[in-house]
Amino acid sequence: MKYIPRKVNRLLDRYGMLPKDIIYDYPRITTVGNIHLYIENHRGLLNFEEHEIVVKQDQGTIVIKGNQMVIKSLLSEEIVIEGTIDQVLWQK
Amino acid sequence: MSFKGVVDVVIKSGQVEAFLNELVDEGVSLHSVTRIDENTIEVKVNYAAIPLMKSKRKKYKCQLKFKNREGLPFLYSQRKKWLPIMLSVIIAFLFTFILSNIVWNVTVEGGSPEARYEVDEMLGDLGLKQGNWVQNMKDISTIEREIMNNIEEISYVGINRNGTSYHVLIEESEKMEENTQRAPSDLIASKSGTIESMFVINGQPLVQIDDFVQKGDKLVTGILDLKNEAFTYSEGEVMAEVWYELDVTVDLSQYMLSLVPDTKNRYSVSLFDRFEWLFSRTEGRRLLAKDEKPLYFLHWELPISINKHYFYEETEEVMETDIEQHMEMIIDDQIKRQLGQSVEVIYQKVLHEERDSDKVKLEMFVKVLEDIGEEQLLSEEDMNPEEDEEENTDQGD
Known part of the structure; x- marks a missing residue:
């Protein structure tokens, strides 16, 4: 959705024609309990440690804190994290 | 087990995350990324992405260590390890298969020694002979009938197949004392x-x-x-x-349709009595008979059988x-x-x-x-x- 101009975006949003994550290119985070966490639409991995993972996004970073975390798979649009997840923080 | 092959790579670098991001941008998918210590990370990568990783390693000053290799490409490259074993297993199977289709032992029991000798000779003519292919042998029932018809003294022939050995039981008919009776x-x-x-x-x-x-x-x-x-x-x-x-x-004058005695034999393989592959075409010939011979493995009869077709040539002629x-x-x-x-x-x-x-x-x-x-x-x-x-x-x- 990178090619849709901002104005058209706002129109689409106002009339509720498309979901917001697609229109604004926001990351989407899904968790399964506190053991799995999926981030779609990320912009890269900034830091990766067992207790802290920092993922870049358009408006800043997402910090995931937990224990014994492993990146199950790392693809260009998607990250799958496994482990014990305690916190998800949004930082501008 | 994967077809394309997966490699465990240990990456040692000051800027591991940047290196991973670069790989991801190039379209490589990484799996099971685990942190080992401050500068090292272990990743599972597709075998095809290895050259790309190697080309990037100077830019990020990486040290790459390739640990576990899984999947078909590596299995193939390690064929020296398993190929001889596989081959020997296959050869062993082939041997058993070939040997299962050979007549190993023929014993004739009952009757007088003369009758036994005669039966033994006849069995040889019909293909039931030590060292012969089972497929070259006539049907058991045919053999029994032939012997009963051709050797008068014998009143009963029973052939028992026991794996690759055949046990022939004969019974001689007692000569009737006709004159007095x-x-x-x-x-x-x-x-x-x-x-x-x-x-x-x-x-x-x-x-x-x-x-x-x-x-x-x-x-x-x-x-x-x-x-x-x-x-x-x-x-x-x-x-x-x-x-x-x-x-x-x-x-x-007579119109005659006759079969030329020169037969052409054709072989075919059939599976489950249903699918049949004939090895060569036969045009303008009439099929007269078909002999079906199953293959054996140990004492089992396989669903595969070899068929022999007898084709005759037909000729038309007017006899004056x-x-x-x-x-x-x-x-x-x-x-x-x-x-x-x-x-x-x-x-x-x-x-x-x-x-x-x-x-x-x-x-x-x-x-x-x-x-x-x-x-x-x-x-x-x-x-x-x-x-x-x-x-x-x-x-x-």
């Missing part, structure tokens, strides 16, 4: 004619050479004395001149017979066809001849020599008429 009988004339020669083996002849006998006349009797006390069977050959009037029709030249032969042939193969023609004359477009009708007078003796058992009355009377009087009392 045969019922008393007469020889009577089955046809009218003049007796030409006689050779009586047993019994008392009642006629002489050159006698003329009617049909049903007694030729040899089994009653040996006048008092009707001693009886025997009658056996012998009574050759007599018999006359016949025959109608013979000869075709001058020249009546003038082959008359004798054709008539002789026709007579034998009508009267039986054993008769001997001693005189023949054409009484009437009639020609159609392609047929000749002949009315013939033929004199032949044939055995007219026919055995007839003696009836109770013939043998003891007096006893019958006594019995009757007993009942009267």
Whole structure:
């Protein structure tokens, strides 16, 4: 959705024609309990440690804190994290 | 197990995350990323992405260590390890398969040594021989029948297949002592004619050479004395001149569809009696017979069988017979066809001849020599008429 101009975006949003994550290119985070966490639409991995993972996004970073975390798979649009997840923080 | 191959890579670098991001941007997918210590990370990468990683490592000052290799490409590159084992397993299977299709042992049991020898030889001719392919052998039931038909002394043949060994059980028929047990009988004339020669083996002849006998006349009797006390069977050959009037029709031209005896054998493989692959085409030929031979593995019969097809070539032809030249032969042939193969023609004359477009009708007078003796058992009355009377009087009392 990178090619849709901002104005058209706002129109689409106002009339509720498309979901917001697609229109604004926001990351989407899904968790399964506190053991799995999926981030779609990320912009890269900034830091990766067992207790802290920092993922870049358009408006800043997402910090995931937990224990014994492993990146199950790392693809260009998607990250799958496994482990014990305690916190998800949004930082501008 | 993956087709494309997966490698565990240990990456040691000051800027691991940047390196990973670069790889991801290039379209490489990473799996099971685990942190080992501050500067090292372990990643599972597709085998195809390795060259790309190697090309990027200078830019990020990485140290790459390739640990575990999984998947088909590595399995293939390590074929030196497993190929000999696989091959030997395959060869072992092949050997067992080949050896399972060979006749290993044939034992013949029962009967006298002579009969056993004879049966053994016959079995060899039919393909049931040590060292022979099972597929080259005739059917077990065919072998049994052939032996029963060809060796007279044998009354029973049973062939038991036990894996690759065959156990043949034979039973010899006991020779019947016919002479003493045969019922008393007469020889009577089955046809009218003049007796030409006689050779009586047993019994008392009642006629002489050159006698003329009617049909049903007694030729040899089994009653040996006048008092009707001693009886025997009658056996012998009574050759007599018999006359016949025959109608013979000869075709001058015949359309014949014949099979050329030269057979072409074709092999085919069939699976589950359903799918069949014939190895080569046969055009214009007629299938006459099909032999199905299953393959064996150990003592199991496999659903695969090898079939042998016998193809014959057909030819059409019109036979023209020249009546003038082959008359004798054709008539002789026709007579034998009508009267039986054993008769001997001693005189023949054409009484009437009639020609159609392609047929000749002949009315013939033929004199032949044939055995007219026919055995007839003696009836109770013939043998003891007096006893019958006594019995009757007993009942009267």
